Amino acid sequence: MKKLLFLLSLFFVTSLYAQVEKVEPTFWWVGMKNPNLQLLVYGKDISKNQVSINYPGVKITKVNKVANPNYLFIDLSIDSLVAKAGKFNITFLQNNKKFATYQYELKAREQASANREGFNSGDVIYEIMPDRFVNGDTKNDFVKGYPDGTDRLNPDARHGGDIQGIINNLDYISSMGYTALWLTPVVENNASSTSYHGYATTDYYKVDPRHGSNELYKKLAEECKKRNIKLIIDYIVNHSGKDWWIYKDLPSNDWINNYPDMKICNFRGTTVFDPHKAEIDAKGMSDGWFAESMPDLNQRNPFLATYLIQNSIWWIEYAGLSGVRSDTHQYPDKQFVSEWAKQILAEYPHFNMVGEVWLNYPSMTSYWQKDAPNLDKYNSNLPTIMDFPLHNAIPTAFAEGDGWGDTGMNRLYDIFSQDFLMANPMNIMIFGDNHDTSRFYTLIKEDFKVYKLAMAFLLTTRGIPQMYAGTEALMTGVKGSGDGVMRKDFPGGWAEDKVSIFTRQGLTNDQIEALDYMKRIQNWRKSNEAVKYGTMTQFAPQNGVYVYFRIKGDKKVMVILNNNNDKQELQTIRFAECLGNHHSGTDIISGNALNWTNKIEVPTKSAMIIDLN
Known part of the structure; x- marks a missing residue:
């Protein structure tokens, strides 16, 4: 009899919960600056219910119904002076009778959570595409209910890299001098094929089980903190995947642009700020499907x-993140992305966010940086942008000789001369390559001398340097071959690999030298305040030689880039305004102590990073 009563009670409780299939955010915190929380509740005909909550400090301010009866949006107000961390029931009633209950939790925030420091120009960011880095747990290579399994022979399939593989190699990342880690998305992408890249979300609150779990992602963040590495999430507000559970049963058709018909984006990024634009073109940009x-x-x-704003904050708070990289940032509704960034920074004032603004001129990218002096008064509230104009200029600058106008090293000089357009030139992400471009070593035609020049440049000029995993060991790849082909597996990330960047087994002499070169400069950079936070003074290139200084207080660094096939002698009188009384220094690259009276000799096709004494 007791067993029967237990089974009946279990059935009763289960049936009550069965009416509510999902509640998102899955939990929240007390003590957030914004006291308001909106719960998405999903269940069969859930909108037929009244809702009640009886918990101190938590009040329902409004229950919103939408076109689809399977949704309710419950607006809550959380009084942090009264509400305590704990669990409470959300009760759903029909005709004043209990129809279903759902237990919700408010958690306590981590100490000083709101004051976390975001990534900045003091960091070097290491980008990893998790599926292509290291397979640290072969048990999740194939997961029931996820049809896109592991097949390393197929460039567009998953290859098995995961979060555990990253955790296992954090010491390598730290030893190389990287201080921040950007992962391409790890949330669920449960598509039938080509899901490895992570940019077609199917569950916004769940790490894809082929990468690991929410708990493992949080552990990654904790392990990063132990090594003074900041973790950056890659977030997409522009689009979802077609297999997103909400897309399969939309709250209302206006959650998706051009629904049920599909119109591909016109990719006209300039329409966002063009004062002469046609509205049909602007709409084709903001409302078109990316794919x-x-x-x-x-x-x-x-x-x-x-939903998107709360989900972003949820991941930051849950995992203890230090930054957001916003994918396809110029494509969504621009008023929304401004409000999105504003609300995140309201919760985390010292946080940082960088937007992928893939435009070719500084006059275009500058529009998207927070507090830019835009003619239309638009403020993106986005602190950092990606410097695609500089990315485009670097390979050509080092490949050609100086001539009249903006050729050779002048290309770099001219990019920085346009920093007057930027609200904060030091808060710009600079890079040679990433997962969406051809590999940098390919872009420079596998010229090792140019590689060393360019890496010295990226690690010492203004901005926040970002490196793509494998660039430190001269990995190659061509965008035109297809993204899957270009995004090669990281050598040494799989047990069967014959070549390993981690152990240096099977590497060429140039690859080993590249690793040592990057490690030396990046670790020196960690403690050099001038390079990290100092002002920059550049001198117009002459005879293929580009010189600039980084200065903070009495700390000075002189950088010389000789892009000639001959050695050069520089007369120091030209740089007197920055050199002052300095006549000696240490070349960080060679380790040599330097002394000069009136000239500095620079070896052929090489860089000098002189820490002035």
Whole structure:
């Protein structure tokens, strides 16, 4: 009899919960600056219910119904002076009778969570595409219910890299001098094929089990902190994947632009700020689908907008993150992305966010940086942008000789001369390559001398340097071959690999030298305040030689880039305004102590990073 009563009670409780299939955010915290929380509740005909909560400090301010009866959006107000961390029931009633309950939790925040420091120009960011880095747990190579399994012979399939593989190699990352870690998305991408890249989300609150779990992602963040590495999430507000559970049963059709029909984006990024634009072109940019498999989200829908903002904050708070990289940042509704960034920074004032703004001129990218002096008064509230104009200029600058105008080293000089357009030139992400471009060593035609020049440049000029995993060991790849082909596996990340960057087994002499070169400069950079935070003074290139200084207080670094096939002698009188009374220094690259009276000799096709004494 007791067993029967237990089974009946278990069935009763289970049936009550069965009416509520999902609640998102899955939990929240007390003590957030914004006291408001909106819960998305999903279940069969859930909108037929009344809702009640009886928990001190938590009050329902509004229950919102939408076109689809399977959704409710419950607006809560959380009084942090009264509400305590704990669990409480959300009760759903029909005709004043209990229909279902759902237990919700408010957690306590980590101490000083709001004051976390974001990544900045003092960091060197290491980008990893997890599926292509290290397979640290072969048990998750194939997961039931996830059809896109591991096949290393197929460039567009998953190859098995995961979060555990990253954790296992954090010591390598730290030893190389990297101080921040950007992972391409690790949230669930449960598509039938080509899901390895992570940019077609199917569950915004769940790490893809082929990468690991939410708990393992949080452990990664904790292990990063032990090594003074900041973790950056890659977030997409522009689009989802077609297999997103919400897309399969939309709250209302206006959650998706051009639904149920699909229109591909016109990719006209300039329409966002063009004062002469045609509205049809602007709409084709903001409302077009990025790809057929990626429905374009309509952030003008207030429930979707709140959903995306809360989800971003949820991951930052849950995992203890130090930054956000915003994918396809110029494509969504621009008023929304401004509000999105504003609300995140309101919760975390010292945080940082960088946007992928893939435009070719500083006059275009500058529009997207927080507090830019835009003619239309638009403020993106986005602190950092990616410097695609500089990325485009670097390979050509080192490949050609100086001539009249903006050739050779003048290309670099001219990019920086346009920093007057930027609200904060030091807060710009600079890079040679990433997962969306051809490999840097390929872009420079595998010229090792140019590689060393360019890496010295990226690690000492203004901005926040970002390196793509494998660039430190001269990995190659051509964008035109297809993304899957270009995004090669990191050598040494799989047990069967014959070549390993980690152990240096099977590497060429140039690869080993490149690793040592990057390690030396990046670790020196950690403790050099002038290079990390100092002002920059550049001298117009002459005879293929580009010189600039980084200065902070009495700390000075002189950088000389000789892009000639002959050695050069520099007359120091030209640099007197920065050199002052300095007549000696240490070349960080060679380790040599230098002394000069009136000239400095620079070896052929090489860089000198002189820490002035």
